[in-house]
Amino acid sequence: MATSQGTLLDQLNEPQRVAATHGRGPLLILAGAGSGKTRTITYRIAYLIEQGLCPADRILAVTFTNKAAEEMRKRVAEIAGAPRKPPLICTFHSLGVRLLRRHAELLGYGRDFTICDSDDQRRILKRVYKNLGLIESEIPVRRAASVISRAKNDAWPPEEYEARSRDRDAPVLAKIYRDYQDYLRISNATDFDDLILLTLRLLSEHAEIGERYGNWYQQILIDEYQDTNRPQYELIQALTAFHQNLCAVGDEDQSIYGFRGADIDNILRFEQDFPGTSVIRLEQNYRSTQVILDGAGAVVSNNVQRKGKTLWTADKGGSQIEIFTAADPRDEAEYVGQRIVRYLGEGHRHFAILYRTNFQSREFEEILNREQIRYRIIGGVGFYARKEIRDVLAYIRLARNTSDNVSLLRIINTPTRGIGAKTVQTLQGWSEESEGRIWDSLVRALGDAAFPGRAHRALQRFREIIDRCRSYLERPLPILIEQVLEATDYLEALRREGSEESENRILNLQELVNVAREAEQADIDLQEFLDQISLRSDADDYDEAAPVTLMTLHNAKGLEFPVVFIVGCEEGLFPHSRAILEDDLEEERRLCYVGMTRAEKRLHLSHSKRRRLYGSGPSESNLPSQFLMEIPPDLTTELTSPRVQRYSGPGFPQPHVPFQKPKRQFPGKTYDTKDSVRQFLDSIPAQEKSAGKIVRGATVVHAEFGPGKVLHVEKTGKDLKVTVRFPGIGIKKMLQSYAKMRPV
DNA sequence: TTCAGAAGGATTTTT
DNA sequence: TCCTTCTGAA
Numbered sequence: 001m002a003t004s005q006g007t008l009l010d011q012l013n014e015p016q017r018v019a020a021t022h023g024r025g026p027l028l029i030l031a032g033a034g035s036g037k038t039r040t041i042t043y044r045i046a047y048l049i050e051q052g053l054c055p056a057d058r059i060l061a062v063t064f065t066n067k068a069a070e071e072m073r074k075r076v077a078e079i080a081g082a083p084r085k086p087p088l089i090c091t092f093h094s095l096g097v098r099l100l101r102r103h104a105e106l107l108g109y110g111r112d113f114t115i116c117d118s119d120d121q122r123r124i125l126k127r128v129y130k131n132l133g134l135i136e137s138e139i140p141v142r143r144a145a146s147v148i149s150r151a152k153n154d155a156w157p158p159e160e161y162e163a164r165s166r167d168r169d170a171p172v173l174a175k176i177y178r179d180y181q182d183y184l185r186i187s188n189a190t191d192f193d194d195l196i197l198l199t200l201r202l203l204s205e206h207a208e209i210g211e212r213y214g215n216w217y218q219q220i221l222i223d224e225y226q227d228t229n230r231p232q233y234e235l236i237q238a239l240t241a242f243h244q245n246l247c248a249v250g251d252e253d254q255s256i257y258g259f260r261g262a263d264i265d266n267i268l269r270f271e272q273d274f275p276g277t278s279v280i281r282l283e284q285n286y287r288s289t290q291v292i293l294d295g296a297g298a299v300v301s302n303n304v305q306r307k308g309k310t311l312w313t314a315d316k317g318g319s320q321i322e323i324f325t326a327a328d329p330r331d332e333a334e335y336v337g338q339r340i341v342r343y344l345g346e347g348h349r350h351f352a353i354l355y356r357t358n359f360q361s362r363e364f365e366e367i368l369n370r371e372q373i374r375y376r377i378i379g380g381v382g383f384y385a386r387k388e389i390r391d392v393l394a395y396i397r398l399a400r401n402t403s404d405n406v407s408l409l410r411i412i413n414t415p416t417r418g419i420g421a422k423t424v425q426t427l428q429g430w431s432e433e434s435e436g437r438i439w440d441s442l443v444r445a446l447g448d449a450a451f452p453g454r455a456h457r458a459l460q461r462f463r464e465i466i467d468r469c470r471s472y473l474e475r476p477l478p479i480l481i482e483q484v485l486e487a488t489d490y491l492e493a494l495r496r497e498g499s500e501e502s503e504n505r506i507l508n509l510q511e512l513v514n515v516a517r518e519a520e521q522a523d524i525d526l527q528e529f530l531d532q533i534s535l536r537s538d539a540d541d542y543d544e545a546a547p548v549t550l551m552t553l554h555n556a557k558g559l560e561f562p563v564v565f566i567v568g569c570e571e572g573l574f575p576h577s578r579a580i581l582e583d584d585l586e587e588e589r590r591l592c593y594v595g596m597t598r599a600e601k602r603l604h605l606s607h608s609k610r611r612r613l614y615g616s617g618p619s620e621s622n623l624p625s626q627f628l629m630e631i632p633p634d635l636t637t638e639l640t641s642p643r644v645q646r647y648s649g650p651g652f653p654q655p656h657v658p659f660q661k662p663k664r665q666f667p668g669k670t671y672d673t674k675d676s677v678r679q680f681l682d683s684i685p686a687q688e689k690s691a692g693k694i695v696r697g698a699t700v701v702h703a704e705f706g707p708g709k710v711l712h713v714e715k716t717g718k719d720l721k722v723t724v725r726f727p728g729i730g731i732k733k734m735l736q737s738y739a740k741m742r743p744v
Numbered sequence: 745t746t747c748a749g750a751a752g753g754a755t756t757t758t759t
Numbered sequence: 760t761c762c763t764t765c766t767g768a769a
Contacts, residue, residue, distance in 0.1 A: 065759080091758050142754095192759050259757060357756055379758090413745095420745050496745090535759070554757045576756055587768090591757080 008050065008079060011044060014037075018060050019280045020044040022247070023053070026274035027214040028267075029249040032311040033296070033597035034287030034560065037249045038063075041221050042072050042245065045087055048078035048219055055087035060217040062092055064224040066536060067348070068558055069094075072223075088217075092232050093535050096195035099202060099213070101527065105199055107382055112401040112527075114535035116187040118383065120406050121145055128179040128408075132172075132633035139169055140389040144176050151177060151499050153194040153261035158545075184437035188403040201240045214242040224558070225250030225270075237273075251306060253300050256591045258584065260543060264305070265629055284312045284595075287560050289318020291635050292603050296596035299630045303586045318332035323628055324606040329568075332608045333363035335641065336565050337371055339604065340548060343371070343563055352561040353550045356574040360567065361550050368548060375548035378555050384533050388494075388505040389512055393533065395484050396526070399469035402439040409438070415493035423451065428739060439466075470612045477516040477529060485509060553595045564599035566592075569607040569625040592627045605631075609644055 009017050016036060019029050020043040031037035045061060049166045073089045097115070097510045104111045116124065127140045128134075135425045147167065148160055156164050158181050162174035172524050184190060190198060203210035220240050222228065225248040228236070231562045240246045260263070271277045285293055293311045300306070326332035340351055352584035353364050358379050368375045383389065401487070404407075413419045429448075434440035445451060446460055468487045472480050491509065494502040519529050519691045549561070553574075568574055575588035596603060 136753095139755095195759085198751070244757065257758070260759080416746075418745070422745090552757065573756095578756060587757095 008043065008046060009414050012040065013284065015280050015282055015284075016040045016043070018035070019282070020047050021245075022278060022280075024243075024245055024249055026270075026277040028270045028277050028279045029247065029282060030267075030273075030279065030307075030309075031251055031282035032285060032309060033251065033254065033280035033594070034285040035311070036286055037251070037282060038068070038072065038223055038558065039247055039354050040248065041223060042075045043079065045072075045076050045089075047140065049076075049080045049087070050081060054219045055085070056080075056087045058216055058218045059087035059221070060219070061087060061089040061221040062093070062095065063089065063226060064091065065664075066091055066094065066532075066560065068223065068716065080512060091535070092228075092235065093192060093195050096199040096235075097531050097535065099199050100190075100195065100221070102529075103202055103206070103209060104198075107202060108185070109151065109190070109199065109737070110188045110403070112188065114187065114397050114401055114404045115195070116184065116189050116191045116406060117389070117534060118145065120189075123410070124180055124406060125176065125182050128176055128183060132179065134176070135658040139172060139176070142181075144173065146619065147173050148177050148180060149191075149193055151262065152197055153231060155197070155231065155234075173285050173315055182437075186403065187405045188401050189406060193231070195367060196235060200235050200238065201509040203235070206251075208483045209641040211242070212236060216240055217242050219245045219247070221247045221249075223249050224254075226255040226264060226267045227255075227257045227262045228266050229263055233263065233266050240274075240412060252558065253303075253309075253590055254594050256557065256594055258587045261313065268307075273369055280308070283311055285307055285313040287600050288313060288315070288597060289601060290316050291321060292317035292596060292599050295321050295603070295631045295635045298635075299627050300589060300593040301598065302610075302630055303589055317600055321631060321635050322636045323636050323642055324604065324607055325624070325638070326639040327641050328610045329363045329608050331568055331643050332368040332606050334603070334604060336567065337367035337373075338371060339565070340368075340563075340585045341371060344547070345601075346562055348736065349547055350561050351548045351563045351565070352554050352556060352559070352598060352715055353548065353565045353567060354442060354556050354598070355550075355566075356553060357568075357592075360573075364550055364567070373548055375550055376546040378549065378551035381507070382534060383511070386505075386508055388490075388508055391489065392481065392484060392488075392512065393468070395469050395488055396473075396480070397467055397475055397530065398439070400482075400526075400530075402466075403437050405436070405438050411488075412462060415489055415642065416461055417461060417489075419462060421612055423455045423459070426451075452486075458536065473526065477520045477524075477526060478513050480526070481513050481516050482506065496584075522729065534653055536684070553591050556598050560598055560600055561604040562600045563604075564595070565604045565606065566595045567606050567629055568611070569605050570611065570622040571625055572622065573611070576625070588625065611683055612659050 009020065012020055013036075016039070021039050022044070028041065029037060031040075041061065047057045047501065048059060069089045069091060073086070075088065076089070078488060083433065088095070090099075098114070100107075101111055104113055111360045122141055122145065125144055126136075129136060129141070147165075151158075152163070154164075158178040161177050162170050165173065167173060176405065184194070196252055203213065211345055220236070220243075222236060227250075233431055236246065248267070248270060252264055252267055255262055255264045255267075271279065272281055288296075293313055301308070303333070324332070326333050328334055336353060341600060342353065344348075353361075355361065361377055365375070365377065370561065391411055394410045398404050400408040400409065411422065412424060427438055430445060431438045434444070442459060446456070446463060449456060451459060465487055471485050472487070475483065490681040491506060494506050494509075514528065519532075524532070553566070566574075572580070574587055574592070579588045581583060591643060605628060607628065608622060611622050
């Protein structure tokens, strides 16, 4: 074999090698950022296979994201060759799906169960609220969702919730939780948390299954152990009970998923849980310069809750950390844009722009577009979250699993086919007789001719569509999707609409067919395809092709970039106001540490003096993040935007564009259709216009526009009111121009 | 039943 | 500001 043991291990330093070649028994690898922890366990897997210490398919490795799993699979195959029966490398959730697809009946679920994401969850909760006669203002759906998730992560079943919770609204929440869970059960569906909990139940309640898998997996490796939560921890316990060969890798300073129930104690108590554990520390960093490490270390050392360690690197010195004070987010984006342009000139090729919340990406996108720099954005509204994609997938899900009420309600009248709210409600009422399965009640109602002619025909049509979809299920993936689009009239409805938006949707659907084609070529069947989509995070789409990557700090975990910009370092944003309120600064600080240690060579931190949070009102004046103060000044270079001066004085900011009011005439023209009004708006140069509502039935006689943006067009009485905003002028000074109109 | 227009709520972070 | 949901008219 080309990769002899010698060359394989030459890639590692001493402690890494000790870890990779560790034989039997529990092993805890405490590693710092950039110390090659993933690399170490990758080599360990290859080593176990090569040395014949464990059959490849009896190795289980759990990673944090699907992307990481994919990468690790590839690396292992490169080093150890691709064994006929490869090791199982996946996330906790996909491990759960894998086991549940085989044994779901034991838990009272069908094997075709649907996986609900947070959007489905929201829909279910809204239904539950309606049935219970609750209104959202009392308990926001978001809150209910997080309460339920928390309860599940604490392993509290619905019936115990009320007794255990100390929440003021516990009685109501308990009902919501119960009905929500019933609804999932009826729909033969699970949420993300269930995937872990049900697997756990499967292994513990069915001893023979637990034994089978516990026996099978001789070596288990877990990456990012600090981010495991309680149920995941128990799952590990169940699987390792027999062989006790668990290798966990983690860094307590990188625990950033507390909000999801990640329990830092899991790593702190490892040695107690697994007597005889060997502990190996990896403290040498191979990624960043000493300056970056010292800066990040100084920040995180303000945390009380840590064992403490000092990272070191052979790469001494390094450039100073640059801290930039911007006047506003636009200014901040300009700074980042200019720096990137300069770095590109110097030959740098990879950059990351990291922020705390997804909405911050906008300004940076604009600048990058202007500079014609390609970028990739991770998170936000992902491809698979789009309405049209979800709709089509819902058809397929329903065809596979007719119990799936969530999918059914989603598409029963999409595209509109004359099945209104009333009809749906009636159907739901009748579904009690079929354990809540709406599809069954629909079929029954058709048999009994229970609806009047029109509704009956509409329902009949819907039923035929689903039946037709079902007959396509066995066909190749791309063909299946095309035929579903055909059978459901989905594309046709979009084409009829003929708007720019619907054009886009059509393109997205074509893209879905392409994705399906690729999946088919990779020999992925329908079930796997759907599962992969359900479990996919947008971070999994990460691709190294574009020079600039924009993402949240959370998404950046495990990645590295030569140049990193952390933007929006302001009190209230990062650390987030919510974290300040809930006194959870330590996790935010770890997040800062994670972000800073992504940088190999250069690190830039920036903050804006002003930032407007959700639109209205004058922008807030922001203090720089406390984390910035925690970096020793001798490691930093501080820069201030020249624009800060102008804004820092008292009083309202002065407009930097001199005010003028050129006039433009639109005499006597009739705008009586949506399209003609749209045309009218289109005749205004694009840069002057950011938004416009379209009014029908108007004759615009006259309008005035300045060099500002058209914000709003509305009909008041017989007037068409056009609101224009000029740059640099506050909302109060917003100008309004009028166009008179008369009825057509 | 459907659509347009109006009102109201929302922003952490993810599998 | 933007997006979702609600409401009333056709």
